Amino acid sequence: MTPNPLSAIGAIALVLSCTAAAAAQDNLDPRDVMDLLGARGEAAFTPSQVEGFGAVFSRMDRNRDGRLSAEEYVGGSRHFAGNAAGATGFIRASDADGDGHLSLEEYVQNRIITDEAKAIFTVIDSTTDWASVPAFRWEMAEGAFVGSALFPDTGVAGAIFDAMDRDGNAVLTLPEYLVVYGQWARAAGLP
Numbered sequence: 434m435t436p437n438p439l440s441a442i443g444a445i446a447l448v449l450s451c452t453a454a455a456a457a458q459d460n461l462d463p464r465d466v467m468d469l470l471g472a473r474g475e476a477a478f479t480p481s482q483v484e485g486f487g488a489v490f491s492r493m494d495r496n497r498d499g500r501l502s503a504e505e506y507v508g509g510s511r512h513f514a515g516n517a518a519g520a521t522g523f524i525r526a527s528d529a530d531g532d533g534h535l536s537l538e539e540y541v542q543n544r545i546i547t548d549e550a551k552a553i554f555t556v557i558d559s560t561t562d563w564a565s566v567p568a569f570r571w572e573m574a575e576g577a578f579v580g581s582a583l584f585p586d587t588g589v590a591g592a593i594f595d596a597m598d599r600d601g602n603a604v605l606t607l608p609e610y611l612v613v614y615g616q617w618a619r620a621a622g623l624p
């Protein structure tokens with residue numbers, strides 16, 4: 434991802450639209466949104482899938498201290514090469530107790546939320562062949578989201594979209610979607 438240089442006016446506009454998205458988020462009940470999206474949390478996965486997440490955790494825990502440092506968590510990712518701040522921000526989203534490391538439980542919880550969120554993203558717009566698009570390019574136009582058969586009416590769908598579209602550009606990228614989805618899933622206390 435190339436850094437996007439912002440003019441002072443552009444930066445102010447981004448802050449204002451993020452505030453608007455945050456306000457839209459405040460008006461929605463996380464439990465209602467998760468129900469609407471059909472999120473089931475751990476129940477959406479078989480025990481062997483959850484065990485598989487644990488096996489991935491063990492492979493990433495190179496010094497075998499039972500937790501993942503930012504380096505262990507994203508060390509293999511070129512995206513964060515030379516970007517320690519980015520790696521720290523990335524781990525913070527999953528670091529429930531804020532100790533700067535991921536425990537097995539925190540990692541598994543994050544995989545459950547993220548993997549189900551991505552599956553639901555493909556259901557919202559089922560006309561796109563998502564498997565043929567690399568996940569880092571996944572994005573959805575407002576019309577496709579709001580018009581999805583998943584939602585009972587366009588008012589609710591529009592409110593969810595506004596809360597998730599953090600930069601207010603009427604296109605929902607996968608990272609934008611995952612950030613707000615993750616907050617709602619945790620607030621709803623999905624099993």
Ligand SMILES: [Ca+2]
Nearest residue numbers: 494498500501
């Ligand atoms: Ca470790």
Ligand SMILES: [Ca+2]
Nearest residue numbers: 528530532534
């Ligand atoms: Ca932690």
Ligand SMILES: [Ca+2]
Nearest residue numbers: 598600602604
């Ligand atoms: Ca956007």
